[in-house]
Amino acid sequence: MIHSMTGFGRARCESGGVGLEVEVRSVNHRHLDLRVRLPRVLADHEAEIKQRVKGLLSRGKVDVTVGLTPGTATTSVEIDEGVAERYVRASERLRERHGLGAGLDAAALLALPGVVRTVETEIDADRLMGPLADAVDEATRALLAMRAAEGESLSIELEGRLDRVEALAESFEARAQEVVAVARQRLRKRAEQIEREVGLLDEARLHQEIVIAADRLDITEELVRLKSHVAQFRETLRSAGIGHPVGRRLDFLLQELGREANTVGSKASDAPLAQDVVELKTELERIREQVQNVE
Incomplete structure (x- = not known):
């Protein structure tokens, strides 16, 4: 099953x-x-965190953000x-010098600069790495689950559009086949008109022209x-x-599909066929938009 990026x-x-x-968040990217x-x-x-994520992801622009949050450790005063x-x-x-009233109380004293300071809990980075690695794996697996769910939706849509491409x-x-038959009939009518005007009909030349036209209009290989x-x-x-x-x-x-569609379009001398080619190219462009987000 495909995965979104x-x-x-x-x-x-x-x-x-x-x-x-x-x-961990990701969007589409070529690499x-x-x-x-x-x-x-x-x-x-x-580097260690990057290596863990690279082991699970292949494509996409991926941002991993780790932040410190309030834990159970108490800050000492x-x-x-x-x-x-x-x-x-x-x-x-x-x-005493100025005959002032009562002196400082405890609350006022503690509010003065430099009297009280907080001491943050010392962080042991090496001790944190085990739990952090597990958390990175968990977050990445959650990201993968979301990418898989979106990939399933993409797959359904792509299959539907491929059905339309095949129908076209x-x-x-x-x-x-109808276009070739019409071209053959048009050439024969033209030859008959020339025969009426000048009294000549070159069957060999007519056959050659029909073969050339049929080859020029043939799209069997492209299809x-x-x-x-x-x-x-x-x-x-x-x-x-x-x-x-x-x-x-x-x-x-x-x-490759676009190349074949262009070739068919260059051979389309029939208006309905040309319209279908435009629809085919439209479907291929819609598929391309979705494929840009496939890992």
Whole structure:
């Protein structure tokens, strides 16, 4: 089953009282363009995270973001008693010198700069890597699940459009025979008109012209190749899976289908056939838009 290149996954973990949140998101891209954003304390482990994600994804522009979140660890508070004492002595001197009222209370003292400071929990990056690696895998699997679900929808739509392409090919085949017959009849009428005007009819030349016209209008080979490419396209869709991306091959087959459609269009001397060729090219363009998002 094919996979889309658009997806999103999220996972959370905690270790040593430190919480981590991992988000993995991807959009379509010709190759695998992987970017990892880590907190500064984990920056040295970027290569390891990239390697884990590369093992599961083949194409797409992928962004992995890891953020620190509040965990169970408590932030400790320290009071600098030396600074507090200096504030108190200064307050007492001012009160005595200027006859001021009551001195500093505890709340006012703690609010003064430098008296209280918070001490963050020290983060052990090596200890975090095990839980973080599991969270990255979980988020990536969630992304893959979303890509698979969208890929299933893409597959259904592509199969439906391929059915229409095959139906158009069948109508080309039926109409092509009529076009050749009409060309043959037109040439014979022209020859008969010339015979009436000058009294001559070169049957050998007429036969040669009919053969040339039939060869010029014949689209049998193009239709055989077109049907073959459609069959290969279907087979490629069904062979897709994790670790087996098919987007580039589908894109190549679309190029071949477009080439055959152009050739048929160049040979289409019949208005209804030309209209069907336009519809065929429209269907191929719609398929191309969807294939751009296939891994």
